[in-house]
Amino acid sequence: MAECHPVGFQWVMEAKRKGATIIHVDPRFTRTSVVADLHVPLRAGTDIAFLGGLVHHVLENDLDFREYVVHYTNAAAIVGEDFRDTEDLDGLFSGYDPEKQQYDPTSWQYENAPQSPAAGERDPGQPAGPAASQEPEEHESARSEQTGSGGPTVQAKPERDETLQHPRCVFQILKRHFARYTPQLVAEVCGVPEEDFLRVAKALTENSGRERTSAFCYAVGWTHHSTGVQIIRTASILQTLLGNIGRPGGGILALRGHASIQGSTDIPTLFNILPGYIPMPHAAQHRSLEEFVAEDAGSTGFWGNMDAYTVSLLKAWWGDSATADNEFRFDYLPRLTGHHGTYDTVVNQIEGRSPGYLVVGENPAVGSANGKMQRLGLANLEWLVVRDLTMIETATFWKDGPEIESGELRTEDIGTEVFFLPAASHVEKKGSFTNTQRMLQWRHQAVQPPGDARSDLQFYFELGRRIRAKLAGSTDEMDRPLLDLTWDYPTEGPLDEPDAEAVLREINGWDDSGDALSSYTQLATDGSTACGCWIYCGVYADETNQAARRTPHWEQSLVAPEWGWVWPANRRILYNRASADPDGKPWSERKKYVWWDAEQEKWVGEDVPDFVADRAPDHVPEEGATGPDALGGRDPFIMQTDGKAWLYVPTGLADGPLPTFYEPVESPVRNAAHRPQRNPALEDVAEPANPINPTESRVFPYVFTSYRLTEHHTAGGMSRTLPYLSELQPEMFVEVSPRLAEERGLEHAGWATIVTSRSAIEARVMVTARMRSLRLGEQWVEHVGLPYHWGANGLVTGDSVNDLVGIALDPNVHIQDKVGTCDIRPGRRPRGPALLDLVEDYRRRSGAHPAEEDDA
């Protein structure tokens, strides 16, 4: 965190000053470790084993925050008789289809729960989309994409045993499931000595209860794994057991890496969702608006109003043309048939099915996994638009990409037409970023963009205008969504830029008299409201840009509610009803945040209460109530369909209702925890340029992991071009332990070549005791640490780490492992075709090959 988010880290230092214990768990000794009370190096990709060990420790020693767990989680819920755990099935859950590498989650349901179509219904015989041409059937994961911000739906509140003794209650299942995650197993899998592990366990559990909370912070060290979702699930289970969710000083905090990566998920430039985490409709089951909203409308909690959110979105987009009669133009939405993630797109590009590509403020030739695949895709386009501040590698792959050097591609043979359009910087346009804590902050425009540089807002507005002009008069039904689109934003300034505040106002939404809405609770199903993103509703309340609020922190409370605007409803801590005990009283004076004021008969406190404002703690909903009305006074998790935090996930995940440790796709060791080596529901990407190193390969004996440095930013486009940052870290380097350096004859400050079955890159060597040799039983494991910021362009250049990374995806979110196996050898890499020979030699010797259908 100190390494990648130094300014955010000031709050950790603040906590430390007040006596907090800082524990840093990371294969790498970073700038965070420097000031941590304890640094625990573990083998990259073994987080589920480590966290699972902590869960085991909590359950085994009855150290959970029982009152919290009983009332606020689904620990008491009874699971159906058909469920079989990994303990029963040798590392697999019930419902696994080994041929398809997929789970049928039907058996994971609560007892007596009606089948949830959202996650339960399979879609047999569905033809593959182009991207999935290697897979005869659509992956279940495509379906797990289709749950919105409410999470997957369960249609009824489960049976509960609040004594937690029922053998099929979640608590008991959890206990059995994690029983094997002993300190010994943690040591064997993670390379963390028992004593260290127990120190972490002790610190965490001693810091749990009414008086104390602990927070977890993570970044791509957890997400970029083929089991990434389940890693975070494990942390969620642990934090929930310890009562650390919805309370000040608690939580699981994602530290995101781009200025508005949260915003681009909320208002998604993502294939699987619409603004506000409304799923994209699926061809199989969403033939009508009615079908689309059916499974969610009527469920418990605020997600039960998903129909109103959807209709309001359609009204925002298609305006007057969207009416109840035409289902508010629901049919104008394109449908999914599978997953269309970025790596599917790349496969489509390589295979010639997707010839047009617009890349805006991103540099896949350096920043995306398997750089070669990215560039082979780029080279097979008809046209490519790149918008950026500087000449990034994605725009110049055709003249100086690694494949040109190696002779795989020739510039003259590449037919891609490339448009490089200069972009406006953050001070040359106005608009809002949503930061990692869901806070929208408005930026005012300081200066005009230089030359041809334009904001992306203007680019897309202008592109839309031109397309609509070219199609004007078309009677073709395929052009109706474009022609009926509301696309008439006011423009301003010397460049006729669309007014970003007008766009924000549309995102916020308005009522039928055109006034800005102030809350998503106002959204209606009858088309009387329009709202571009329901969770952002309120950002323009009172016709005021709430994101532009800047009351200095010294003029307000620590929560600082008058700075920017946080979705939803300017609420700073989600699920903060849980900061009070079941009776609505603060758990303790120290941890007072939101509580029930019996006199005023409403929830009050430091923050906007995340609850129905006047719902008393003892409220019991009527039988058959739906939506927010179905929430009881002790159901703090108001977006969950049962109002409880889920220790066990009965539906919605592609790879199991509970986290289970599987090795990364490429690993130097056998899975010591379970029989299956890799995530059984893993998504392989079958491409010749994407071979996978075999497990326990002697040819690829080391673990590589890629990471960031404080001094650079992601793929380098915004840092390798700046002298002040380039001089701080001027060259690509690789970090290795003294032991590995000795083993491979690597010299400090000399050169090394790192090889995987995808490619080989070179780097200067940093031999440092900060890289730790880990001992797993009889075996040593060495990490090869790779900062990934370099590429061919800019002030400082170097080989790109992502060229080494293979692609095999987490089935829930389609994100790849950032760890894998490699070899490292002294000296620089070969140039030209000799590089290909080297990699080919490694492939041959290791037996690495692209994924195939039967590759389990």
Added chain:
Amino acid sequence: MVPEASPDSYYGRPIIKPPTWKTPDVPLYLFLGGLAGASAVLAEGAAVTGRPDLERVARVAASAGAGLGTVALIHDLHRPERFLNMLRVLKPTSPLSVGSWILAPFSGLSAAAAASDLTGRLPRLGRAAGMGATALGPALATYTAALLANTAVPAWHDAHRELPFVFAGSGATAAGGLACMFTPTDQAGPARRMLAAGALVELAASERLTSRLGMVGEPYREGRPGRLMKAARVLTAVGGTAALLAGGRSRTVSTVAGAACVAASVLTRFGIFEAGMASARDPKYTVEPQRERLRARAAQAASTMAG
């Protein structure tokens, strides 16, 4: 492996910055200043005692030394166009400031004296100028020792007691030597004596410097500066002895001995300059004496407490 933290330095890097002064500018200036300053003294003596040949040589040496020295000094500036800024202030804490205020009038006065002597014009004014230069000469010849010593460069700073004498002696040696080279032997007696006396002072002061400085004096004894210093000592001794014993009898001996002493003076300045540079580059010369000082203070404090 990332070099382990060393108790002595940060990755072996120097702690202080070696001077940015250029060679040959600065060592040459040190030499020229000494030569000019001592020559002015010699010239005045010659004038008083009626040795016109010696006076002329010495006047010219003083003037040329100061002139060339000024050129060397300005050339060493990284912003030479701003050399006049040297006269913005007079700072007693800055030997370079004080030196500028010595050098500027000295240059003018010595030039006037030399011009008068060569042209025969304005003899009284010339004489007065000569006396003025003479008054400044000894300071010009020695302030450069403070210039070097008033730095954090260990080999220079720690030598601040001896360096002025080394420089005075070296200046006298040079002035005497130069005069010996260009003055008929019958008028060169004082020059030879100055040369010999200077040589004696310089050798004695150098000896004391290297012996007193101990470890910090290493650069004066070792490496290139050590070799320069050694050559200077040999030339000084040989030249001084020869001049004293045979300089009066043979013009050749006088000339050669004089040249040897001039060369010795040049070598001394280069030696001292480079010894300082070497001591700045190696952090041990900065760290070890300081650490020793701390130890001594701690020991003293402990004994005071015990007492």
Added chain:
Amino acid sequence: MPTPLEWPLLRQLRGRDRLGRGAAVESGTTKRLTPRTSRADSVVDSVCPFCAVGCGQKVFVEDGRVTQIEGDPASPISRGRLCPKGSASTQLVTSDHRVTKVRYRRPHGTEWEDLDLDTAMDMIADRVVATRREYWEWEDEQGRRTRRTLGIASLGGATLDNEENYLMKKLYTAMGAVQIENQARI
């Protein structure tokens, strides 16, 4: 024009700074020194464009040019602080490395060419229209309505504004393009 009386040497002799180390030697430029931010025509509230912490920035503008970007002390998130990247923001927006002209590489071309922005926009619009039509898909092989095109893909958004992402998603969706992705998955 400075008078001879302002010769530092005389000031030194006249005043308290006898050693010439302080007040006496101040130059005129030094006396007139002010921070360049005090000359700014406008100071604009902004947010750091690098990571997602969302540190507040103040942008100082003089004569239409950014002269300084620094942390906004009022921000409850950052309290005026910036990391090295955020601290390099002025350089980011004023960098010579920025490309400010449209560049065009024709198919099989070996060099960049110049292209007028308006022409470029029109060419891009043409290509979008054509590719969309060519790769249009009303239904999948099972006859299920899909109403989309897989011919056009987009990548990026995490570094853009919410408003920009909104227009992108809106336009792409209306276009029928579904392969819309950003850094969140990478």
Added chain:
Amino acid sequence: MSSSLSGPLHDVAGDAGHEDHPPRMGFFTDTSVCIGCKACEVACKEWNLVPEDGLSLSGMSYDNTQALGASTWRHVAFVEQPTGRASRTDLGMPGIGPPGGAEPPAGPGQETDSGEGGVRWLMSSDVCKHCTHAACLDVCPTGSLFRTEFGTVVVQEDICNGCGYCVPACPYGVIDIRPGDGRAFKCTLCYDRIGEGMTPACAQACPTESIQYGELDELRERAGRRLGELQEQGVDGARLYGADPDDGVGGDGAFFLLLDEPEVYGLPPDPVVTTRDLGSMWRHVGAAALGLVGVGVASFIGRRR
């Protein structure tokens, strides 16, 4: 005059002729909370428009800046230190890492007494010390370097003629001549900013308050308290550096809390301002000059030849 050259000097600005001056301002750099982010380096360069200073990898841990200089006014040192080291043959111990003690080790880094040694990564943002007795300022012949009303030491770039005297005078190796420009440069403690009540760029940027700016007296108190805290926590090796008005430079206007010997960070252990010996120097110069006069006179005494 002696207190003007060495030893404690409370009113540095007054000593330099400033009347009715503000309190002395300075930096306290607490390296125990430094995370080595280098924000200070960049913020300094952005504000002061200091040019880039070389693009080469040093191999000195994460320090590619390497030293203070004309184009580096803040420099973050990175020191990697093995802790509790055991011989390589001990690598066979199960696992690695810190020991299973009851309490987490107080203080940064990790310590271990089992198996392979741990590592401590020290970071420290170095800067001009703005000495009470500043040698660079003393030796500057042009008055380019001067003492401001805040008690700081600043180069006036319109005056400096690049004589370079300040460079070897500094006992810390801070100031240097910028190649290609020819003038001397160093930290100004953002003289322009503090004149308007703004915080120096580095201190404002510093995420963890490792760099603190303020009135020197107050900073010294704060530093004393912080040292007490760390010592109470048993942090080995914590000490203040440059905070003592009795030291060889009369105390630094920018001082530090270090976690190891100063030399480890590239700082001199007991720096002394060279002008402390100014009197002695001038006396010896005077004596030598007189000696030269004596030599001159003696040369003309005796035989007339």
